Amino acid sequence: AQSVTQPDARVTVSEGASLQLRCKYSYFGTPYLFWYVQYPRQGLQLLLKYYPGDPVVQGVNGFEAEFSKSNSSFHLRKASVHWSDWAVYFCAAPYMGYKLTFGTGTSLLVDP
Amino acid sequence: EAAVTQSPRSKVAVTGGKVTLSCHQTNNHDYMYWYRQDTGHGLRLIHYSYVADSTEKGDIPDGYKASRPSQENFSLILELASLSQTAVYFCASSDARGHNTEVFFGKGTRLTVV
Numbered sequence A: 001a002q003s004v005t006q007p008d009a010r011v012t013v014s015e016g017a018s019l020q021l022r023c024k025y026s027y028f029g030t031p032y033l034f035w036y037v038q039y040p041r042q043g044l045q046l047l048l049k050y051y052p053g054d055p056v057v058q059g060v061n062g063f064e065a066e067f068s069k070s071n072s073s074f075h076l077r078k079a080s081v082h083w084s085d086w087a088v089y090f091c092a093a094p095y096m097g098y099k100l101t102f103g104t105g106t107s108l109l110v111d112p
Numbered sequence B: 001e002a003a004v005t006q007s008p009r010s011k012v013a014v015t016g017g018k019v020t021l022s023c024h025q026t027n028n029h030d031y032m033y034w035y036r037q038d039t040g041h042g043l044r045l046i047h048y049s050y051v052a053d054s055t056e057k058g059d060i061p062d063g064y065k066a067s068r069p070s071q072e073n074f075s076l077i078l079e080l081a082s083l084s085q086t087a088v089y090f091c092a093s094s095d096a097r098g099h100n101t102e103v104f105f106g107k108g109t110r111l112t113v114v
Helices: none
Strands: A003-005 A010-014 A019-021 A024-026 A033-038 A044-050 A056-058 A064-068 A073-078 A087-095 A099-102 A106-111 B004-007 B010-013 B019-025 B031-038 B042-051 B054-057 B065-067 B073-078 B087-094 B109-113
Touching (some): A003 A087, A003 A099, A010 A019, A024 A073, A033 A073, A044 A064, A099 B042, B004 B087, B010 B019, B019 B087, B019 B109, B031 B073, B073 B087
Parallel strands (some): A010 A106, B010 B109
Antiparallel strands (some): A003 A024, A019 A073, A033 A044, A033 A087, A056 A064, A064 A073, A087 A099, B019 B073, B031 B042, B042 B054, B065 B073, B087 B109
């Protein structure tokens, strides 16, 4: 069955430092993958999406993700974290049509 | 911009009581969804719908009913609320263009059952 796993429940980085949030997928066929962000007391918003093609996908606010078939991964990266990036990040994949399965989320804490 | 509006934003319900969560979208989307968010579980799909007057069970439908009276509106109903249903509930919508279609979420309803 399609699934995504986020192994890190919480990540803390200093403001200005680089960031990587990990996502591993298990997928039959060609994967489509998403990263969503949830700011405090808000719904989820799309950061970026991957469909087969260039393995590096650019998103909003300087985020990017790299798809790796050999590692079954879709890690999220940012070169320089800002305090406003403090949020929960979810990796997701579609299954059985248009439903989404989500990872358990990674809480990003930013040290000033 | 696509919009999904949920009401109420928070609710306290009594065990055994009936709870109705409402959702309205102005995106003209065919698909609507109800997800539940619990710490450590991410979001899990409760019910979804791809056309008015029809609903489908998601991954965790037990204890929940759904109603889609129109394309714009989608409700989640807890006939007999239980303590284990305390969670944050998200409504979402998407169109039917394909696997890479974006899903738009409401801001959530925090339900506390006491």
